[in-house]
Amino acid sequence: GEDVEQSLFLSVREGDSSVINCTYTDSSSTYLYWYKQEPGAGLQLLTYIFSNMDMKQDQRLTVLLNKKDKHLSLRIADTQTGDSAIYFCAEGGSQGNLIFGKGTKLSVKP
Amino acid sequence: DAGVTQSPTHLIKTRGQQVTLRCSPISGHKSVSWYQQVLGQGPQFIFQYYEKEERGRGNFPDRFSARQFPNYSSELNVNALLLGDSALYLCASSFVPPSAGRNIQYFGAGTRLSVL
Numbered sequence: 001g002e003d004v005e006q007s008l009f010l011s012v013r014e015g016d017s018s019v020i021n022c023t024y025t026d027s028s029s030t031y032l033y034w035y036k037q038e039p040g041a042g043l044q045l046l047t048y049i050f051s052n053m054d055m056k057q058d059q060r061l062t063v064l065l066n067k068k069d070k071h072l073s074l075r076i077a078d079t080q081t082g083d084s085a086i087y088f089c090a091e092g093g094s095q096g097n098l099i100f101g102k103g104t105k106l107s108v109k110p
Numbered sequence: 111d112a113g114v115t116q117s118p119t120h121l122i123k124t125r126g127q128q129v130t131l132r133c134s135p136i137s138g139h140k141s142v143s144w145y146q147q148v149l150g151q152g153p154q155f156i157f158q159y160y161e162k163e164e165r166g167r168g169n170f171p172d173r174f175s176a177r178q179f180p181n182y183s184s185e186l187n188v189n190a191l192l193l194g195d196s197a198l199y200l201c202a203s204s205f206v207p208p209s210a211g212r213n214i215q216y217f218g219a220g221t222r223l224s225v226l
Binding site for chain 1: 151152166202207213214218220
């Protein structure tokens with residue numbers, strides 16, 4: 001079946017790097033996505049990666065994909081207090097939908 | 111350019127009532143999807159419409175229905191509301207059809223529904 005797992009909480013100090021991890025089950029997913037949700041808001045697309053790529057970098061964000069282990073990670077360099085939010089990993093479902101994990105709540109301490 | 115817009119922002123209903131939520135996609139986007147996000151969980155897929163046809167349906171009861179209009183806006187209807195329907199309902203739009211591999215979906219701010 002299709003399922004996405006994430007750790008629920010991550011706490012880092014301002015200026016450190018944050019690494020949010022995710023595992024997925026559907027090896028046929030061609031794209032994997034990271035979304036950010038701030039309190040009371042909708043989901044903001046941060047980045048995505050094609051399944052034949054190992055890494056994608058976009059400014060402070062680095063996505064690593066280990067397709068063999070079905071493991072995806074999002075690294076945020078120089079984490080700021082404004083990065084405090086819930087981060088969702090998602091894989092593409094068979095109906096063109098997105099399948100989300102439960103989200104990782106990132107807390108950034110000054 | 112306007113993003114995905116949803117209305118209303120908040121809604122309070124009582125059990126047994128019916129509710130209609132509305133969504134306008136990004137201009138040029140023909141695909142609209144609906145998701146339910148219960149507190150503390152990730153969004154769960156309800157429906158996807160493309161070119162006014164239903165292209166996908168999640169594991170939700172028949173009390174949930176939706177439609178897409180010629181201008182690609184969409185409505186989600188929920189009948190006979192239950193307490194468990196309290197959630198944030200998110201609409202997302204996409205430029206490509208559901209069968210496309212790179213199905214980037216852009217989300218609205220959601221409608222928060224409270225059922226008392």
